[in-house]
Amino acid sequence: MSGEPVFAALSDATRRTLLTRLADGGPATATQLAAELPITRQGVVKHLEALREAQLVTSVREGREVRYSVTPAPLADAVGWIADVGGQWDSRLAALQAQFSQPRTK
Amino acid sequence: MELGKAGQETVVIHSVERDVLVPAGPDEAWQAVADPERLGDWLGGEIELDPVPGGEFHISFEDGEERSGFVEELDPDAHRFAFWWRRPDDELATRVEISLDEAEDGTLVRVLETSPLATLDLVGIPLPSRGTGGPTALALACA
Numbered sequence: 001m002s003g004e005p006v007f008a009a010l011s012d013a014t015r016r017t018l019l020t021r022l023a024d025g026g027p028a029t030a031t032q033l034a035a036e037l038p039i040t041r042q043g044v045v046k047h048l049e050a051l052r053e054a055q056l057v058t059s060v061r062e063g064r065e066v067r068y069s070v071t072p073a074p075l076a077d078a079v080g081w082i083a084d085v086g087g088q089w090d091s092r093l094a095a096l097q098a099q100f101s102q103p104r105t106k
Numbered sequence: 107m108e109l110g111k112a113g114q115e116t117v118v119i120h121s122v123e124r125d126v127l128v129p130a131g132p133d134e135a136w137q138a139v140a141d142p143e144r145l146g147d148w149l150g151g152e153i154e155l156d157p158v159p160g161g162e163f164h165i166s167f168e169d170g171e172e173r174s175g176f177v178e179e180l181d182p183d184a185h186r187f188a189f190w191w192r193r194p195d196d197e198l199a200t201r202v203e204i205s206l207d208e209a210e211d212g213t214l215v216r217v218l219e220t221s222p223l224a225t226l227d228l229v230g231i232p233l234p235s236r237g238t239g240g241p242t243a244l245a246l247a248c249a
Contacts, residue, residue, distance in 0.1 A: 085200075085219050089122060089217050089219065090124065091150070092148055092150060092217075093124055093126040093148075094126075095149075096128065096138060096148040096215060097127075098148075099147060100135075
């Protein structure tokens with residue numbers, strides 16, 4: 001498998017569950033997450049660490065606990081991404097159609 | 107920052123979906139996806155890939171841009187190809203899924219590119235609609 005931390009972080013169902021929970025339910029500590037999900041606290045900490053290394057979550061120390069939250073990204077980036085990527089696929093799919101309108105010799 | 111309601115099953119992630127009808131049966135249309143040379147022709151670059159789950163994927167675009175990633179699935183029976191790619195300076199990879207649907211007068215080729223990570227902060231914040239290119243709510247667990 002690839003050594004990319006983001007790929008690796010998302011390839012695991014438990015980590016996706018944790019990420020979804022943090023996105024939907026807001027910031028939480030490992031103890032809270034372990035209480036809500038069928039994962040041991042030790043397991044939660046290990047997976048959160050992988051998510052943090054991939055910069056998908058950030059952590060803030062609060063007393064004896066560490067609170068995790070999903071990494072924010074600017075809204076404008078998302079809108080720009082949708083416009084850029086949509087335009088790219090429009091061109092590519094036009095090229096795909098062209099492949100079929102000029103039949104290849106068999 | 108406002109986040110979605112607790113207990114929600116899904117998160118909003120940004121995605122782009124497009125489709126096009128090609129005048130060919132599904133098996134013939136699939137060749138334009140499964141054959142790296144034909145795929146590269148319409149994606150606009152030269153492709154190298156290892157067609158197994160986790161196999162490397164690389165494309166060199168005609169304008170010099172390079173993207174690499176890996177194959178998630180290349181399934182000739184289901185006519186589905188999913189891969190992840192990113193530019194060398196991108197922090198986040200995006201997932202592309204190409205799938206085929208038989209239609210009355212040809213085959214509908216669908217493309218879905220999703221960025222499951224960068225928009226997690228958008229949970230609960232509606233994006234402006236952009237027709238078929240608008241954001242789609244998807245379960246992250248399925249991403």
